[in-house]
Amino acid sequence: MTILSTKYEYKAIGNLGKGAFGQVVLAEVVKVRGELTDSDRKLEIGTKVAIKCVPYDDRSMSETERTRAANEVRVMRRVSHPHVVQHYDSAIWKNHLYIVMEYIEGSDMAHRIDEYRKQRKYFPEDQVWRWTVQILLALRNMHDKKILHRDLKPANIMLDKANNIKVGDMGLGRIMNADTIVAQTQCGTPLYQAPEIINGVTYDSKVDVWALGVVLYELCYLRAPFMPRSNQGGAAGMMALCRQILDAEPRFPRHMTHVSDNMKYMITMMLNKQPSKRPRLADVLTYAPIRKYLPHVAPDSDQKHVVTSYSDGIHTLEKENTRLKSENDRLKAEMETMRTEAEKMETLLAQWKSFWEQQRRDQKAQAVGAVAGGGGDIYEKSKAYGHRPMPHIHRSPQPASSRKTSVGHMNSVLSENSRHNFRG
Numbered sequence: 562m563t564i565l566s567t568k569y570e571y572k573a574i575g576n577l578g579k580g581a582f583g584q585v586v587l588a589e590v591v592k593v594r595g596e597l598t599d600s601d602r603k604l605e606i607g608t609k610v611a612i613k614c615v616p617y618d619d620r621s622m623s624e625t626e627r628t629r630a631a632n633e634v635r636v637m638r639r640v641s642h643p644h645v646v647q648h649y650d651s652a653i654w655k656n657h658l659y660i661v662m663e664y665i666e667g668s669d670m671a672h673r674i675d676e677y678r679k680q681r682k683y684f685p686e687d688q689v690w691r692w693t694v695q696i697l698l699a700l701r702n703m704h705d706k707k708i709l710h711r712d713l714k715p716a717n718i719m720l721d722k723a724n725n726i727k728v729g730d731m732g733l734g735r736i737m738n739a740d741t742i743v744a745q746t747q748c749g750t751p752l753y754q755a756p757e758i759i760n761g762v763t764y765d766s767k768v769d770v771w772a773l774g775v776v777l778y779e780l781c782y783l784r785a786p787f788m789p790r791s792n793q794g795g796a797a798g799m800m801a802l803c804r805q806i807l808d809a810e811p812r813f814p815r816h817m818t819h820v821s822d823n824m825k826y827m828i829t830m831m832l833n834k835q836p837s838k839r840p841r842l843a844d845v846l847t848y849a850p851i852r853k854y855l856p857h858v859a860p861d862s863d864q865k866h867v868v869t870s871y872s873d874g875i876h877t878l879e880k881e882n883t884r885l886k887s888e889n890d891r892l893k894a895e896m897e898t899m900r901t902e903a904e905k906m907e908t909l910l911a912q913w914k915s916f917w918e919q920q921r922r923d924q925k926a927q928a929v930g931a932v933a934g935g936g937g938d939i940y941e942k943s944k945a946y947g948h949r950p951m952p953h954i955h956r957s958p959q960p961a962s963s964r965k966t967s968v969g970h971m972n973s974v975l976s977e978n979s980r981h982n983f984r985g
Contacts, residue, residue, distance in 0.1 A: 562586070564588060564614075564652070565594065565652065565654055566650050566652030566654070567595050568594060568595050569592070569604060570590075570594050571591060571612060571661065573588045573612070574586075574587055574588060575587035583615035583657075585613050585614070586611070587609060587611060587612075588610055588612050588661075590606055590607060590610065591606070602649045602650070610649060610661050610664050611664040612661050613662065615659075616658075617653055617656055617658040631658070633660060636708055637660070637662070640708065642698070642699055643725075644698055644699040644725065645703070645728050646663050646665065647662065648662055649663065662729070665719040665720075665721050665727050665729075666721060667720045669716050669717070669719050670716070670718040674779060677783060678783045683781070683782075684781070686821060686824060690824075690853075691854055691857070692780070693773075693851070693854075694855060694858045695725060695858055696713075696726055696728060696773060697845060697851065698846075699728040700713070700769050700842055701842045701843070703769075704766045709765075709769060710769050712730060713769055713773060713776065714776065717729055717730040751803065752775070752785055752802065753772040754768075754772075754806065755767070755768040755836070756806055756807050757836055759803050759807060764836065765836070766842070767839045767841065769842075770840065774827075774832040775787075775832070777827070777828050778811060778828050778832070781819075781828070782817065786812070788802070789801040811829065823849075827848060827851075831845070
């Protein structure tokens with residue numbers, strides 16, 4: 562099969578696979594057909610390329626599918642990075658859209674994970690760290706161009722013969738501009754979707770950070786962190802999966818000791834369900850284990866960019882620390898002033914208390930002296946100290962005979978009680 566574009570003529574020599582929207586064939590450059598501009602990628606005759614062939618007519622493809630295919634071309638043209646599958650050319654010919662890409666002689670990460678799962682062995686963590694750095698740099702390059710991948714998963718991550726990463730399949734990528742800095746479209750593979758996408762709320766570049774966290778967990782444990790039960794399929798299984806993503810926390814099997822605490826910490830941070838607490842790619846790139854592998858993995862341009870960003874971040878942190886220290890010193894001085902004022906108030910209150918205690922003692926002494934000397938008005942003195950005066954009891958005078966009877970009765974009662982106590 563011959564494929565023509567305005568720049569090159571290609572000849573299909575093999576089949577690489579089939580996807581949801583078309584097939585991918587292996588082809589080689591036969592000849593140059595037109596003039597190449599400075600922005601065009603110059604390909605040598607015989608260069609092998611991968612060509613995605615997507616039906617591009619009303620009968621075999623919906624408007625949404627055609628839009629997605631055209632969007633992939635638009636996104637790939639803007640991305641150029643050693644760890645991203647390169648876009649070479651594109652053409653619409655014979656009711657098909659042909660996307661000419663870099664040919665990766667290797668396999669995708671999903672296939673590699675399946676191989677290790679069948680062999681019951683795990684990837685060395687050193688290798689996982691290297692892949693992590695390469696994926697981070699690829700995504701960082703996209704995010705710098707305001708592009709979200711939105712469908713990062715092992716099947717879309719290629720591995721070449723040298724075991725280096727190539728991120729591909731930009732079909733769901735989205736270019737964000739100043740007016741659309743956040744998105745709200747539900748897209749991507751559910752297993753790798755961030756909670757904000759499942760909830761149908763606005764999201765930003767941190768959805769790619771979440772997807773990377775899921776991929777890293779799968780690389781470490783050969784299974785995804787969120788999985789429905791084996792007996793749940795269809796809509797029920799999808800609902801169970803979404804519920805786990807929204808509510809469950811990733812678990813790290815205790816009996817598997819091949820994963821370091823640093824890796825677990827990074828995965829946990831990436832899988833934070835609150836986007837505001839989830840790190841940005843720039844934050845992850847400053848993580849100490851990541852910086853350790855940068856000189857061995859990252860291209861020079863990426864290292865310079867990351868170091869510059871890291872230095873800028875350190876400078877910003879230093880300025881913020883200086884500001885906070887100054888603010889802290891000011892607050893300390895204010896607290897010291899308040900403490901001094903409080904001590905003065907306590908001293909003043911103690912003086913007032915002593916003064917009033919002395920006043921009370923003097924008044925009491927004067928009242929007692931007046932009573933002892935028989936002078937003064939007792940009623941007024943008692944009122945001054947807050948005592949209730951004895952009430953005045955008015956009694957009518959009794960006749961002498963009545964008073965005598967009462968006194969005699971009292972004497973008889975007292976005499977009887979005395980005799981009783983004596984006997985007892």
